[in-house]
Every structure is written in C-alpha cells, then in structure tokens.
Amino acid sequence: PMHETVHAPRVCDIMDRHQVSITEDEEIRTAAKKLLKGETNHLTVLNLEGRLVGMVTTYDLSKAVANPGKVSLVREIMTRKVITTTPDEVVDVAAQKLEQYNISALPVIDKAGRVLGMLTALDLGKLFGRRWTR
Amino acid sequence: PMHETVHAPRVCDIMDRHQVSITEDEEIRTAAKKLLKGETNHLTVLNLEGRLVGMVTTYDLSKAVANPGKVSLVREIMTRKVITTTPDEVVDVAAQKLEQYNISALPVIDKAGRVLGMLTALDLGKLFGRRWTR
Numbered sequence: 001p002m003h004e005t006v007h008a009p010r011v012c013d014i015m016d017r018h019q020v021s022i023t024e025d026e027e028i029r030t031a032a033k034k035l036l037k038g039e040t041n042h043l044t045v046l047n048l049e050g051r052l053v054g055m056v057t058t059y060d061l062s063k064a065v066a067n068p069g070k071v072s073l074v075r076e077i078m079t080r081k082v083i084t085t086t087p088d089e090v091v092d093v094a095a096q097k098l099e100q101y102n103i104s105a106l107p108v109i110d111k112a113g114r115v116l117g118m119l120t121a122l123d124l125g126k127l128f129g130r131r132w133t134r
Numbered sequence: 135p136m137h138e139t140v141h142a143p144r145v146c147d148i149m150d151r152h153q154v155s156i157t158e159d160e161e162i163r164t165a166a167k168k169l170l171k172g173e174t175n176h177l178t179v180l181n182l183e184g185r186l187v188g189m190v191t192t193y194d195l196s197k198a199v200a201n202p203g204k205v206s207l208v209r210e211i212m213t214r215k216v217i218t219t220t221p222d223e224v225v226d227v228a229a230q231k232l233e234q235y236n237i238s239a240l241p242v243i244d245k246a247g248r249v250l251g252m253l254t255a256l257d258l259g260k261l262f263g264r265r266w267t268r
C-alpha cells in the first residue's frame with residue numbers, strides 16, 4: 001500500500017556516517033590497526049581521487065593470518081566488486097542486498113562515487129530491536 | 135498488544151544452525167582457516183566438555199595482524215565474557231543485546247551451555263528485508 005512506501009525508512013535515516021577508509025597500497029597491518037581503532041569490521045578502499053575501488057574487512061584479514069608472509073598489501077586481499085547503496089534507497093532493499101550477497105555492510109555512495117557512510121547489518125538489527133519497544 | 139507478543143519471531147526461527155567451533159589451545163592460523171572455510175566472522179570456543187568458554191571473531195584476528203609474532207593461540211585473542219541468547223528468546227530482545235553491547239553475533243545456547251547455533255546481525259537483516267516483501 002502507498003502509505004507503507006511513503007513511511008519506509010531510508011538508508012540515510014540509519015547509516016553510519018563515521019566510516020573509515022584506506023588506500024590500496026597501504027599495508028595489511030595498517031588496515032588491521034585502523035579496524036581496531038575504528039572498532040569496525042569494514043574499511044572502504046579509495047583511490048587517489050577519493051573514489052571507492054574496493055572493500056577490506058576483518059574477514060579478508062583472515063587471508064593474511066591463514067597464509068603468513070604471503071600477502072602484505074591491502075590490494076592483495078581486498079574485494080574489488082563492491083555492492084553499494086545510496087542514501088535514498090529504501091532500507092528493506094538494502095537489507096535484501098545483504099542477504100542476497102551474504103555480506104554484512106554496504107558503502108553508501110553519492111552519484112560521483114564518493115563514500116558518504118556505511119550501512120551495516122548491525123544498523124538494521126538496531127532498527128529491528130526498536131520496533132516493539134518504541 | 136497481546137497478539138504482537140504471541141506472533142513475535144523467536145531466535146530459533148532465524149538462527150543459523152551451522153556455526154563453527156574451535157578449542158582455546160588451537161593456533162590462530164587454524165582459526166583463520168576455519169573462518170574462511172565457513173565464510174563466517176564468528177567462531178565459538180569450546181572446552182574439552184563441549185561447553186562454551188569464549189568467542190573468537192575476524193575482528194579479534196585483527197589483533198594478530200596488528201601485532202605480528204606476538205600472539206599465536208586462540209585463547210590469547212578470544213573474548214571470554216560471551217553474551218548469549220537462547221532458542222526461545224524473542225528476536226527483538228536479542229537484537230537489543232547486539233545494540234547494547236555493540237556486537238554482531240550471539241551464540242545460541244541450551245540450558246547445559248552447549249551451542250545450538252548463532253544469531254547474527256545478518257540474520258536480523260534478513261528478517262527485516264522480508265518484512266515488506268512477503
């Protein structure tokens with residue numbers, strides 16, 4: 001029904017605006033420190049123009065731990081085909097992307113490909129947890 | 135209202151029954167391989183009786199990557215105070231635990247402390263994504 005569409009929350013309502021980035025030529029060790037410092041599981045990887053070129057998560061760091069000494073740079077472990085969302089996308093569409101691709105975060109990008117924030121499964125969980133308590 | 139409580143989904147309705155475990159004396163490298171193989175971010179750590187004694191996540195692996203050579207066993211990086219849920223807990227209560235403790239997964243345990251599965255923020259996201267589409 002029309003009114004559900006109108007009231008459906010959008011990505012900009014719940015996204016985390018404090019995402020952390022790295023560049024692809026930095027060391028995996030630097031990525032690990034940024035992840036720990038930012039208390040996050042996801043970093044966006046940017047090129048020199050500030051455009052999104054990949055994502056590196058704590059999951060990808062497992063590749064470095066599993067194969068010690070074999071990889072050293074972010075671009076050797078990052079994911080290049082990034083699934084993204086936009087600020088005005090309806091939250092349930094973004095949630096379906098997480099489910100479809102079995103991923104836990106979507107970078108939120110503007111039309112120029114710049115990163116505005118991150119939408120995580122945890123942000124969705126928070127929205128869900130508030131549903132019956134408000 | 136009464137009927138909302140009655141129909142509220144429970145943890146057993148959406149939990150992932152295929153969780154992966156490790157013991158605390160195994161190597162961090164083994165944990166990394168299990169995480170990659172299971173395509174998961176979370177391992178439960180069990181003692182010799184099969185009881186839950188900790189959790190190790192890809193986030194904890196970042197500690198090993200950030201400080202190479204300093205840690206080698208699961209018990210050096212695992213979290214010991216594990217926040218858990220039970221199969222019959224209402225999903226929104228579990229979602230509130232994730233929010234309150236800023237964590238992304240809860241082991242689902244029975245009364246004897248054995249692990250039955252895992253509830254992740256991703257599972258909640260899936261439930262959320264289905265809300266308007268069913």
Ligand SMILES: C[S@@+](CC[C@H](N)C(=O)[O-])C[C@H]1O[C@@H](n2cnc3c(N)ncnc32)[C@H](O)[C@@H]1O
Pocket residue numbers: 055056057059060078079081082083084101102103104105106107173174175256
């Ligand atoms: C397939 S998931 C498996 C673990 C877990 N389900 C999770 O969501 O993190 C892990 C992989 O997804 C990748 N990934 C995470 N977010 C992504 C996104 N928005 N687009 C593409 N790949 C992504 C990570 O780089 C990592 O290699």
